[in-house]
Amino acid sequence: MKFITILILFTLLTIQFIKAEDGYKLWLRYNIVSDPQLLDEYNDIIKNVKIEGSSETMHIIKNVLELGLTGLLGKDNIEYDNTKKNGLLVVGSLENLSNTFLLRIKDKVINLGEEGYLIFNEKIDGNITTVITGNTDIGVLYGTFQFLKLLQTNQNIKNISIESSPKINLRVLNHWDNLDRTVERGYAGFSIWDWHKLPDYIDQRYIDYARANSSIGINGTVLTNVNANSLVLTEQYLVKVKALADIFRPYGIKVYLTARFSSPIELGGLKTADPLNEDVKLWWKNKVDEIYKLIPNFGGFLVKANSEGQPGPQNYGRSHADGANMLADALSDYNGVVMWRAFVYSNENQDDRAKQAYTEFQPLDGKFRDNVFIQVKNGAIDFQPREPFHPLFGAMPKTPLMMEFQITQEYLGQGTQLAYLSPLYKECLDSDTYAKGKGSYVSKVIDGSLDNHAKSGIAGVANIGTDRNWTGHLFGQSNWYTFGRLAWDHELSSQE
Structure with missing residues (x-):
């Protein structure tokens, strides 16, 4: 005793x-x-x-x-x-x-x-x-x-x-976070963005998030899901976005939003979202002006269009270039960018899924505004554990292509399996497209050096949530980290 x-x-x-x-x-x-x-x-x-x-x-x-x-x-x-x-x-x-x-x-x-x-x-x-x-x-x-x-x-x-110094200009996380705080393909709790309490309550986690990203060179974050909700573009939500942007700015991080293509109808009361319609152009121009008054360093828009049921310019017989350029024109006065996703998939399309993106985008090479990126997944299907690099890499020399990797483990055990993704990223980045002969690596396509593009970008679909350790599976932190390191210097080895 x-x-x-x-x-x-x-x-x-x-x-x-x-x-x-x-x-x-x-x-x-x-x-x-x-x-x-x-x-x-x-x-x-x-x-x-x-x-x-x-x-x-x-x-x-x-x-x-x-x-x-x-x-x-x-x-x-x-x-x-x-x-x-x-x-x-x-x-x-x-x-x-x-x-x-x-x-x-x-x-x-x-x-x-x-x-x-x-x-x-x-x-x-x-x-x-x-x-x-x-x-x-x-x-x-x-x-x-x-x-x-x-x-x-x-x-x-x-x-x-x-x-x-970084080899790629824009190094951004894509959060597939919904406004109700659910996370698509998220395995680490809820979304860290507490929209209900913003802008008045600033969670310490926002500051720690900014510090962590800055420590590995990430300089941008897309706050919302590519399957977008137009409500994030309302004044009610934009003041909340401003609160986050103000926190992130001194850490060198810009905020981006996903733009739902049908927003002029859903928010503006218009009867169409046709990108060549003058009223639609004006609506987007006014919306962009509103955003930049609140957030002077706003980065721009990420867009998923005409894919898996999402609205887009093809609803009106227009091309991806028509849609992207309309948004790019609205952003151009502020040096904002459009990241237009090349993941286009519809089960109604009888074409081979693996070549849909190539079929729709390659003929448009050179038809996009200078402030448009085409954001291309590393493979042609959908973040599969094993698949070749996307055939668009090396096939659009007149257009800046932006890599999209998935950090969250949708097809690699989700939140229960240990997987280190650097070898997967490196295999893709080090693959040779032979677009301009031997040595035309995918990494040279996305860093702009192969085709002399001044703008370059890389995105990673985040694996971050409200779990205490941020990523659910503890080892998931290593994939967040390795994405930032390779975004800064894609020549690093997996060991480094």
Whole structure:
């Protein structure tokens, strides 16, 4: 009895120190570096931090560094004593750096584009200084996450020189989330978007979602299901979308919405949604103006049309190009884009399902506006575990094609089976289309390099929900992570 009493007392006294791993922190767990020698080395190199800049993004960077460095280095707090020169970590965009660094790195950083970053250290008057910089604060944020990852993975940071920029411009998640919070092909609980409580109540999960996506370079999110509900375009919902967009903006993430093609009828009281009808064009133009007044950096629309019963331009004898171009014209003044899905399937069509998309889209090559992507699934059927790459890749050289991968495991065990999807993604990306001879890889089609397209994009159908660990099956986190990594650099191996 005495032993049991002592055991109970011990448990009560120590329970506050017990930390269970429930998966919520994803890959952003900043536990103290376990190697004592390496920990001492890191603490010598990172003694003080200097934050250059005061934007909202720079404040986020400061918070990210405090969370990461206190955890990884076992510090109680971060020192910001800039009079101490040894062990200084300088973090800021190129325009905010002092001339000490500017002259030597300016040309190198400029070539990294808006989202790239440079991490390096050097000795100045015998003191080691480490610098994280980029052309924009968003680039610096990406660099900050990369720097913390080096510490997480016990990498050498003594003589560091890392330059990185994304190979694909638009790296976006597609949420197949409905307004009632059900998720099509979702296996991780309900939708994380609590429309009933927005815009007044901001769930901490929205902020953590933005941080997680930014840490792997994802810069866009489509909030709603491709089987779209036109209600999301009403003022009642747009103010809720604005609340999310305001949270995501300083993390470099734009918000996109799915556009139901029949919205002018359902919301506008028109008798038609014909894309060549002037009243329809005006309705969409006014709707886009309304959205951008609320959300200045709104990304644009994702559209599923004339597929599985969804309305589209073919209802009126028009082509996919007619429909996409009408929306593109409405968005063009704001640099918004249209992501028009090539997944067209109808059981009423007697044609072979595998070639429907090719039959409908390939003849339209070159007929789309410059701000239109054709979003193509990796295979011609429907996210099958094994299927060849889609024949449209390499067949539409005049049109930017955007890859659509599925992160959620619709055909790969849903929420009950462990499956690492990077090899599947890599097999598709590394496949050779031979469109311009050997080496015309699918990856070169979607990054724009094969056909000299300035715009490029890749989408992943999200596996995220309200489950505490975000993805239901814990290993599903790895597929969210690997999608972001490959979207940034498709040349990485599955192991990397």
